[in-house]
Amino acid sequence: MTTTDRRGVLWTGAGLVAGAGLAAGCSATGAAPHATASSASFAASSASSAESPPAATPRAAPAPRPFPRQPAQITHGPRDRPRVALTFHGQGDPEIARSLLTEAEKRGARLTVLAVGTWLDQHPQLARRILDGGHDLGNHTQHHVAVNEVAEADARAEITGCADRLKRLTGSIGTWFRPSRAPTASALVQRLARAAGYPHVLSYDVDSLDYTRPGAPAVTRKVLAEVRNGSVVSLHFGYPDTVTALPDVLKELDRRGLHAVTTTELLS
Secondary structure (H helix, E strand, O other), X not given: OEOOOOOOOOOOOOOOOOOOOOEOOOOOOOXXXXXXXXXXXXXXXXXXXXXXXXXXXXXXXXOOOOOOOOOOEEOEOOOOOOEXXXXXXXXXXXXXXXXHHHHHHHOOOOEEEEEOHHHHHHOOHHXXXXXXXXXXXXXXXXXXXXXXXXXHHHHHHHHHHHHHHHHHHHOOOOOOEOOOOOOOOOHHHHHHHHHHOOOOEEOOOEEOOHHHOOOXXXXXXXXXXXXXXXXXXXXXXXXXXXXXXXXXXXXXHHHOOOEEOOHHHHHO
């Protein structure tokens, strides 16, 4: 395995083995706006719909790194530099994900994607698509459960399960960990994430609320009303409103002189 290209990946085969049922959606308030699939139905859909990754030269993606001046749980970056990080919870319709990535790249923006493990099981090619676009890729648990509320063994399995998927697909466990169904991680989840290899938990200081489906203008207004130097913005793949809102958000950020960069760049 080589490690010379931050945008390359290590492909180890077609779709990975799915775990228990997928709890989709994400809410900072604890709400669960999506339905939950059973283990059997998810396994069947994974087998039929998984995308097979093409052959590629094995290359490793970036690994997590410590930022000594940052706390264990990061909510924002430096306030004295005109940079922001647009972070996306990675699940949902893959075409929406591709549209968001393409739109960002057209405007010179780079994103941070925190992927759900079962989403990677279904759409393994998206790991490479994200990295090849110059974006950060990280861990948002395996099944998108309320990770702060489950038993320690289950929380550990959620973190390491997604880390294993990322490792098998890219050669790295990903650059960041973000807890699922909560804006911040409990002390236990922070400890488990650190043990899994993530020096920091990535939270945010601006919540777009796009998962509530308020309409693209509302998403745009919410983000632009709160974003400032160093902000980490929470957004989601899977919602058409977010695709519609992104060009206006990026245009206004550019007008204000705020550069949309990966979280790694934000903190570097």
